[in-house]
Amino acid sequence: MELFTPEFGLVFWMFVAFGCLYCVLAKYAWPFIIKSMEERANLIDNGVAYAQEAKSHLDNAKAEADKVLAEARGQQAEILREAAKLRNQIIETARGEAAEEAQKVAQAAQLSIEQARKESEKQLREQVSEIALQVAEKVIRQRIATDDAQRELVDRYLTEVENNN
Amino acid sequence: MALLIVGFMAFGYMSAARHGHGDGKINPKEIIYEHLGDAYGWELPFNHSVRIPLPIIAWGTDGLHCFSSSRITGGETYDGFKLSTSEEHHGKLVQVAADGSETRPWDFSITKNVAAIFVAAMLVIAMVMSLRNWYRRNGMKAPRGAKGLLELIVDYVYTDTIRPIMGKEAPKYAPYLLTVFFFILTMNLLGLIVIFPGGANLTGNLAVTMVLAVISFLVINLTGTREYWKEIFWPDVPMALKCPVPMMPLIEVLGMFTKPIALMIRLFANMMGGHMVVLVLMLLIFIFTSLFGVLVGGATTVFSLAFALFMLALDTLVSFIQAYVFTILSTIFISMSHVEEHHG
Numbered sequence: 394m395e396l397f398t399p400e401f402g403l404v405f406w407m408f409v410a411f412g413c414l415y416c417v418l419a420k421y422a423w424p425f426i427i428k429s430m431e432e433r434a435n436l437i438d439n440g441v442a443y444a445q446e447a448k449s450h451l452d453n454a455k456a457e458a459d460k461v462l463a464e465a466r467g468q469q470a471e472i473l474r475e476a477a478k479l480r481n482q483i484i485e486t487a488r489g490e491a492a493e494e495a496q497k498v499a500q501a502a503q504l505s506i507e508q509a510r511k512e513s514e515k516q517l518r519e520q521v522s523e524i525a526l527q528v529a530e531k532v533i534r535q536r537i538a539t540d541d542a543q544r545e546l547v548d549r550y551l552t553e554v555e556n557n558n
Numbered sequence: 559m560a561l562l563i564v565g566f567m568a569f570g571y572m573s574a575a576r577h578g579h580g581d582g583k584i585n586p587k588e589i590i591y592e593h594l595g596d597a598y599g600w601e602l603p604f605n606h607s608v609r610i611p612l613p614i615i616a617w618g619t620d621g622l623h624c625f626s627s628s629r630i631t632g633g634e635t636y637d638g639f640k641l642s643t644s645e646e647h648h649g650k651l652v653q654v655a656a657d658g659s660e661t662r663p664w665d666f667s668i669t670k671n672v673a674a675i676f677v678a679a680m681l682v683i684a685m686v687m688s689l690r691n692w693y694r695r696n697g698m699k700a701p702r703g704a705k706g707l708l709e710l711i712v713d714y715v716y717t718d719t720i721r722p723i724m725g726k727e728a729p730k731y732a733p734y735l736l737t738v739f740f741f742i743l744t745m746n747l748l749g750l751i752v753i754f755p756g757g758a759n760l761t762g763n764l765a766v767t768m769v770l771a772v773i774s775f776l777v778i779n780l781t782g783t784r785e786y787w788k789e790i791f792w793p794d795v796p797m798a799l800k801c802p803v804p805m806m807p808l809i810e811v812l813g814m815f816t817k818p819i820a821l822m823i824r825l826f827a828n829m830m831g832g833h834m835v836v837l838v839l840m841l842l843i844f845i846f847t848s849l850f851g852v853l854v855g856g857a858t859t860v861f862s863l864a865f866a867l868f869m870l871a872l873d874t875l876v877s878f879i880q881a882y883v884f885t886i887l888s889t890i891f892i893s894m895s896h897v898e899e900h901h902g
Contacts, residue, residue: 401664418736419733434717
């Protein structure tokens, strides 16, 4: 019944074997393995945490980018509106200026017309007076018999002059 | 696979039948103990007589003797030593005195079990060192394949068992506990392999489990805190229970020894029981054949094989469970001996 009565030699060698096994593994293997496993576990945990953070950052960045984009769009629309307004304004101003210029030109034209008219009136008067003088000269030269006939003549000539005018 | 095993068994059956012609009778008890017990040589597969010789080292009455076991396994006497055939020292190495009386020398022989222990230890070192070398070479990369499985087990035992129980003391005791676990697991599994280099019933031998239990006992009690010893010799119980008759201290001291003894018996009984059931199932074939003839024996073969296969599969599971149980209980006992001062 050796199974139940421990054999001295077996006990001795078992102690030796276990002692050697423990010394070798405890010195060279287990601490290193445990350290490596824990380091890797930590690395993985940190990696996951980092990835999650990065993802949330990315999501935020996307939202931020969208916001910036929307803002930019708004600004663009604003600028376009502004530009359109400015253009209208410029056109408006240009139109006003043109109208003013045209008025000025018209005034100048009127002025010159007025001047020309005055000039021509003056010339007419000179001519009328010359013609009157010529008529008077003719009347005097023909020696008009009667005073009536003379007056009549003068009158006729005057009428003629007036009609010619 | 099953057919292959049946084929093997038929072969074994025939050779056993030839073998059995000598005395014609089967002695189940002898066969079982021969298979479960130790030997001075290591049997080779498919052959009952050729054994690997192992060194015999004995300290007799006249000093140290070393010689190969092949010199005496045939029943010869060499240098005053022989394998006893007497009732008292059956099959053991004895020194024969001049008057023919037999005495047991201090037997340091490398027997089959001792050799198997060294094989198991070498295997454990090879496995664990391969894992360590992987980490050394590859740093943070996760091991694949067999090393991955090894790491999974280490992780299961350490991270999921030792660390939650031991807390911040885990790194200090983990080397011991992990060594125990892998040593027991390897010995258990080697015991299930029926041919060399397995086949030695190590953890089903009380000497082996006793050593493991004694070491656990030493670790538990030598690292115990003051509070632990106080709870043993002066526990928090009514005065009548500890003085003048130290009843509770007596029970506590008894508890100190029952814990490792339970460890020892549990592992031993589980593993030996598993081996024994398989052996008995196999022997049933031969017993029934000799009792009821070849036909019944043949029918028994099928049933015995099926049950033996199932038992071996179960024993594989038990190998792992018992190694784990031994480790987790050692862990708990060690952490229990590290109690801090508490109130209430």
